[in-house]
Amino acid sequence: MLETDINTVDLIIEARWIIPGAPRGILLEHAALAIAQGRIVAILPIIEARQRFHALETVSLPTHALIPGLVNLHTHAAMVLMRGLADDVPLMAWLNERIWPAESHVVSDRFVHDGTLLACAEMLRGGVTCFNDMYFFPQAAAEAIDRIGMRACLGLAVLEFPSPYAVDADDYLNKGLAVRDELRDHERITTCLAPHAPYTVSDRTFGRLMTYADQLGLSLHLHLHETLDEIAQSEAQYGLRPLQRLVGLGLMGPNLLATHCVHLTPGEIETLAAQHCHVAHCPSSNLKLGSGIAPVASLLAVGVNVGLGTDGAASNNRLDMFSEMRMAALLAKSAGDASCLSAAQALEMATLNGARALGLEDRIGSIEPGKIADLVAVDFSATEMMPCFDPISHLVYVAGREHVSHTWVAGELRCEHGVHVGVEQMELKEIARLWQGRLKQFHR
Amino acid sequence: MLETDINTVDLIIEARWIIPGAPRGILLEHAALAIAQGRIVAILPIIEARQRFHALETVSLPTHALIPGLVNLHTHAAMVLMRGLADDVPLMAWLNERIWPAESHVVSDRFVHDGTLLACAEMLRGGVTCFNDMYFFPQAAAEAIDRIGMRACLGLAVLEFPSPYAVDADDYLNKGLAVRDELRDHERITTCLAPHAPYTVSDRTFGRLMTYADQLGLSLHLHLHETLDEIAQSEAQYGLRPLQRLVGLGLMGPNLLATHCVHLTPGEIETLAAQHCHVAHCPSSNLKLGSGIAPVASLLAVGVNVGLGTDGAASNNRLDMFSEMRMAALLAKSAGDASCLSAAQALEMATLNGARALGLEDRIGSIEPGKIADLVAVDFSATEMMPCFDPISHLVYVAGREHVSHTWVAGELRCEHGVHVGVEQMELKEIARLWQGRLKQFHR
Numbered sequence: 001m002l003e004t005d006i007n008t009v010d011l012i013i014e015a016r017w018i019i020p021g022a023p024r025g026i027l028l029e030h031a032a033l034a035i036a037q038g039r040i041v042a043i044l045p046i047i048e049a050r051q052r053f054h055a056l057e058t059v060s061l062p063t064h065a066l067i068p069g070l071v072n073l074h075t076h077a078a079m080v081l082m083r084g085l086a087d088d089v090p091l092m093a094w095l096n097e098r099i100w101p102a103e104s105h106v107v108s109d110r111f112v113h114d115g116t117l118l119a120c121a122e123m124l125r126g127g128v129t130c131f132n133d134m135y136f137f138p139q140a141a142a143e144a145i146d147r148i149g150m151r152a153c154l155g156l157a158v159l160e161f162p163s164p165y166a167v168d169a170d171d172y173l174n175k176g177l178a179v180r181d182e183l184r185d186h187e188r189i190t191t192c193l194a195p196h197a198p199y200t201v202s203d204r205t206f207g208r209l210m211t212y213a214d215q216l217g218l219s220l221h222l223h224l225h226e227t228l229d230e231i232a233q234s235e236a237q238y239g240l241r242p243l244q245r246l247v248g249l250g251l252m253g254p255n256l257l258a259t260h261c262v263h264l265t266p267g268e269i270e271t272l273a274a275q276h277c278h279v280a281h282c283p284s285s286n287l288k289l290g291s292g293i294a295p296v297a298s299l300l301a302v303g304v305n306v307g308l309g310t311d312g313a314a315s316n317n318r319l320d321m322f323s324e325m326r327m328a329a330l331l332a333k334s335a336g337d338a339s340c341l342s343a344a345q346a347l348e349m350a351t352l353n354g355a356r357a358l359g360l361e362d363r364i365g366s367i368e369p370g371k372i373a374d375l376v377a378v379d380f381s382a383t384e385m386m387p388c389f390d391p392i393s394h395l396v397y398v399a400g401r402e403h404v405s406h407t408w409v410a411g412e413l414r415c416e417h418g419v420h421v422g423v424e425q426m427e428l429k430e431i432a433r434l435w436q437g438r439l440k441q442f443h444r
Numbered sequence: 445m446l447e448t449d450i451n452t453v454d455l456i457i458e459a460r461w462i463i464p465g466a467p468r469g470i471l472l473e474h475a476a477l478a479i480a481q482g483r484i485v486a487i488l489p490i491i492e493a494r495q496r497f498h499a500l501e502t503v504s505l506p507t508h509a510l511i512p513g514l515v516n517l518h519t520h521a522a523m524v525l526m527r528g529l530a531d532d533v534p535l536m537a538w539l540n541e542r543i544w545p546a547e548s549h550v551v552s553d554r555f556v557h558d559g560t561l562l563a564c565a566e567m568l569r570g571g572v573t574c575f576n577d578m579y580f581f582p583q584a585a586a587e588a589i590d591r592i593g594m595r596a597c598l599g600l601a602v603l604e605f606p607s608p609y610a611v612d613a614d615d616y617l618n619k620g621l622a623v624r625d626e627l628r629d630h631e632r633i634t635t636c637l638a639p640h641a642p643y644t645v646s647d648r649t650f651g652r653l654m655t656y657a658d659q660l661g662l663s664l665h666l667h668l669h670e671t672l673d674e675i676a677q678s679e680a681q682y683g684l685r686p687l688q689r690l691v692g693l694g695l696m697g698p699n700l701l702a703t704h705c706v707h708l709t710p711g712e713i714e715t716l717a718a719q720h721c722h723v724a725h726c727p728s729s730n731l732k733l734g735s736g737i738a739p740v741a742s743l744l745a746v747g748v749n750v751g752l753g754t755d756g757a758a759s760n761n762r763l764d765m766f767s768e769m770r771m772a773a774l775l776a777k778s779a780g781d782a783s784c785l786s787a788a789q790a791l792e793m794a795t796l797n798g799a800r801a802l803g804l805e806d807r808i809g810s811i812e813p814g815k816i817a818d819l820v821a822v823d824f825s826a827t828e829m830m831p832c833f834d835p836i837s838h839l840v841y842v843a844g845r846e847h848v849s850h851t852w853v854a855g856e857l858r859c860e861h862g863v864h865v866g867v868e869q870m871e872l873k874e875i876a877r878l879w880q881g882r883l884k885q886f887h888r
Contacts, residue, residue: 090783386880
């Protein structure tokens with residue numbers, strides 16, 4: 001782990017605690033991180049770091065835990081502009097009667113740029129350094145992400161029906177692939193193919209997507225088994241549950257990320273494990289839309305890689321991974337086992353498991369030498385964080401996103417005490433005001 | 445609602461929104477509150493307030509919602525010193541192997557004073573103005589509550605087995621009644637009798653408590669049907685479920701507050717309704733200890749008065765009523781109905797229903813002329829609160845306790861931007877450090 005002579009690095013972060021995230025449950029006290037060219041060079045005791053490294057900048061975090069940047073494994077970032085537009089409404093009515101009509105009226109590249117910028121600002125403030133997005137106009141999302149300096153995987157949305165973005169599945173796919181070509185050398189933005197859901201995508205389109213996924217080495221990201229309605233509809237239309245249909249189409253595999261998976265038979269859980277699929281668990285959104293509680297303990301027990309997502313702010317209504325960690329850990333215990341889904345495991349789901357699902361586990365998701373320095377400092381000095389017997393447990397059960405003090409992406413400070421680098425609060429507020437005005441007619 | 449000529453009042457609060465809490469769902473825009481001698485004199489448009497009242501002090505809240513102070517209907521305040529001492533452990537092991545041994549070692553009047561002060565500070569910062577406590581050394585709790593200026597109902601704990609506070613049930617009861625006598629004229633502190641739970645209190649003791657409750661006009665507060673274990677144990681010992689046993693003893697009635705009620709038969713739900721009992725719902729604690737999910741929708745449907753509680757910080761691990769409102773509203777939808785337990789109803793549970801359960805609904809729980817001015821300002825100006833189509837929905841689904849800017853108790857400002865009146869942060873931190881040192885041997 002250590003270099004021999006004195007080396008110059010860009011940044012040393014000295015922290016009360018470092019929680020590297022891997023191996024699970026490890027806690028380092030009075031530890032330092034050396035960072036050069038955006039990557040982690042060494043993790044070592046503070047005293048040794050001072051002897052072995054000369055740093056251009058040193059950040060001291062005497063009451064903080066330094067953790068890996070959080071990975072929001074499923075969201076629709078731009079929908080933050082519809083936060084609270086339709087609350088206490090079930091999924092299908094929420095989509096058909098509220099969200100889709102509003103989207104058809106307002107969605108544009110400007111909407112997506114503005115919404116994504118506001119969402120990124122919220123996520124960075126709350127310790128999220130990377131998110132997996134699924135929405136329209138991905139080029140506009142990429143511009144916003146670039147400006148604020150976040151990491152993201154952009155899901156290139158594909159569905160059969162028209163929107164302000166595209167007229168049919170081929171149009172979605174062609175536009176998406178063009179964006180993928182533009183972004184292929186981007187350092188912080190990757191892309192994946194995002195067929196919306198089995199109920200909005202035909203067999204023919206799934207077939208085309210599989211071909212592109214294979215040829216271009218792209219993963220697939222979709223909504224799956226979110227509601228009982230969706231399953232009943234598929235059984236009526238195809239004589240198959242959606243997951244069975246995907247099996248038949250040959251879609252299951254290690255490059256498939258299935259979001260929600262609320263309603264699963266034991267056999268389907270086995271299939272997800274055997275096929276090495278990844279699952280994005282969105283506990284708050286699943287509750288809020290009345291979808292139910294995903295069988296996360298069972299998925300984890302058979303080795304499925306499960307990460308955490310906020311879903312869009314229109315169904316959460318926060319883009320807050322601290323809330324999701326806490327909710328996931330608490331909700332998994334609802335079946336009666338208080339030892340199920342420990343705090344350390346919830347943190348792993350929100351970091352390394354998310355990175356793994358995005359194919360980024362060799363670059364992010366834990367604090368290890370050689371990995372990119374996507375980092376978050378959480379301040380434990382507030383009285384509501386005291387006393388503290390176990391900082392990992394406190395991260396999940398006590399801390400909120402308001403305790404995040406610093407967020408770095410690739411070793412660059414992107415947010416400090418709620419203030420972003422390169423984006424003014426005034427601009428964000430102006431964006432929110434503008435779109436609130438345009439959307440309020442859809443609130444009732 | 446209005447006075448005629450110009451009146452001098454102590455305080456005018458002008459707010460972007462006032463959410464009075466009663467009737468449910470009402471939202472007043474650009475409204476003002478006139479307060480004199482700790483009580484609400486009038487609610488009226490800001491322009492009218494400026495014409496009709498002369499105020500010694502005016503507070504302007506241009507981006508805020510003013511709401512009734514939150515009522516934490518069940519907690520063990522001093523246990524905040526054991527926050528995170530035993531996580532991911534089920535209730536009975538948590539009690540028998542972790543909490544009770546630690547308590548027998550450290551609990552004293554000093555422990556209770558210090559813990560209650562730290563807990564009150566956390567609650568006031570997070571918008572809680574009143575709490576219903578159940579713990580040992582209530583006189584020491586009262587001293588802390590007095591210092592920080594909060595409102596509370598102190599449950600005078602009674603159980604059969606010894607603790608550092610008392611040797612047997614009679615000793616608990618006698619000590620409790622002495623405290624009750626000392627506090628009987630206190631403006632902000634009331635008392636109730638708090639038999640811990642059916643599994644720790646004998647029939648004989650319940651009988652004595654009922655006599656005192658009747659004679660002194662005190663209500664009864666206990667834990668009930670928190671776990672399946674508790675029910676099985678009662679069936680083995682008494683041949684009755686705990687609630688049936690209480691029915692037999694004649695305990696059920698409008699002065700009974702039952703906490704948890706996670707496991708209830710339809711008949712038991714009917715009994716709680718028919719007997720006009722009150723229920724304290726503690727959703728986070730019930731999940732965290734693996735107890736389960738209380739049938740809140742069913743309780744509300746038959747008219748049971750259900751309030752919200754955090755439980756102690758040793759099983760939550762926050763004293764955060766914003767978290768509980770959100771959790772209650774989300775969790776009630778887990779059965780599949782997204783319209784169940786709306787945001788407005790969750791707010792009502794956290795305010796007026798709590799006040800009603802404590803017999804204080806004519807004094808607190810809503811913003812109405814004549815009621816005491818227990819008030820909380822929530823700042824909506826942060827970008828993570830934007831856009832905003834419905835402030836009541838945002839309070840529950842978007843806001844966190846970190847957005848609380850001001851907390852008043854009886855018209856007195858007790859906390860502003862996280863800073864308490866009369867208690868220094870340094871003292872609170874010293875308290876946490878002291879007891880962390882004494883308790884750490886019980887953490888493993």
